[in-house]
Amino acid sequence: MNSQVLPRLAILISGHGTNLQAFIDACARRELVAHIGIVISNNPKAVGLQRAHNAGLATHTIDHRDFATREEFDQALVNELHSASIDLVVLAGFMRILTPVLVQPFVGRLLNIHPSLLPKYPGMRTHQRALDSGDAEAGATVHFVTQELDGGPPILQGRLPTLPDDTAESLAARVSILEHAMYPLAVRWYLQGRLQLTDNGAVLDGKMIAATGVQYRADAR
Ligand code: NHR
Ligand code: GAR
Numbered sequence: 001m002n003s004q005v006l007p008r009l010a011i012l013i014s015g016h017g018t019n020l021q022a023f024i025d026a027c028a029r030r031e032l033v034a035h036i037g038i039v040i041s042n043n044p045k046a047v048g049l050q051r052a053h054n055a056g057l058a059t060h061t062i063d064h065r066d067f068a069t070r071e072e073f074d075q076a077l078v079n080e081l082h083s084a085s086i087d088l089v090v091l092a093g094f095m096r097i098l099t100p101v102l103v104q105p106f107v108g109r110l111l112n113i114h115p116s117l118l119p120k121y122p123g124m125r126t127h128q129r130a131l132d133s134g135d136a137e138a139g140a141t142v143h144f145v146t147q148e149l150d151g152g153p154p155i156l157q158g159r160l161p162t163l164p165d166d167t168a169e170s171l172a173a174r175v176s177i178l179e180h181a182m183y184p185l186a187v188r189w190y191l192q193g194r195l196q197l198t199d200n201g202a203v204l205d206g207k208m209i210a211a212t213g214v215q216y217r218a219d220a221r
Pocket of ligand 1 (some may be wrong): 091094095096097098099103112113114115123124145148149150152153207211
């Protein structure tokens with residue numbers, strides 16, 4: 001198939017890019033019928049850039065430190081997304097808070113995965129906060145990105161038990177594996193036209209998604 005007719009994804013990263021790798025693999029296996037049109041990192045040293053190169057993908061580094069304001073940084077992102085004709089923007093370990101300059105033109109076409117059971121623990125250090133609170137469960141949430149940080153409507157939530165000897169690192173490693181399974185599924189729903197952001201929240205197959213998202217199961221399609 002001609003890659004130009006495939007829906008085009010942008011994956012925005014800042015670090016290891018293991019979620020990016022999950023998308024590269026899902027596209028290669030045709031679990032996702034899409035083309036990753038651009039990988040953008042704000043961090044020139046992101047390991048994920050190498051993963052993109054290895055897969056033959058176009059990359060672009062837009063270093064936030066080169067811009068005087070968040071808005072100017074976001075405008076540079078928007079310009080790149082437009083020139084790459086992007087249909088859906090996927091935040092995958094992207095560590096810069098976005099302003100309306102980016103969110104507005106892409107609202108409803110902008111997804112994030114956050115490493116907590118939202119609405120618990122928006123922001124940073126989620127695993128340590130879950131352990132400090134003695135939570136029996138942790139996980140990750142895919143959500144539509146809106147102006148409110150980690151506050152956009154949840155789509156898909158995956159949970160797993162915390163373990164007695166867990167550290168933030170050991171818990172993060174298990175949540176990470178869960179993320180790689182669940183994030184491509186949410187993107188698949190979007191690309192199949194089954195998932196939309198409406199004024200009332202996220203909708204899947206014509207039904208409102210609950211405030212905690214659809215509960216992810218390994219056999220979900
Ligand atoms: N932007 C908007 N408008 N809304 C969201 O929901 C967003 C977003 C940008 C990124 C990812 C998010 C996460 O999943 C995300 C969601 C970065 C920070 C942060 O505090 C918080 C949440 C998320 C990403 N960033 C610092 C900043 O000043 C920088 C931290 C650093 O560089 O280490 O931008 O967790
Ligand atoms: C993932 O666990 C993701 O949920 C989290 O960072 C990790 C990125 O891993 N995202 C955030 O914390 C966003 N603030 P990766 O770079 O290997 O995909």
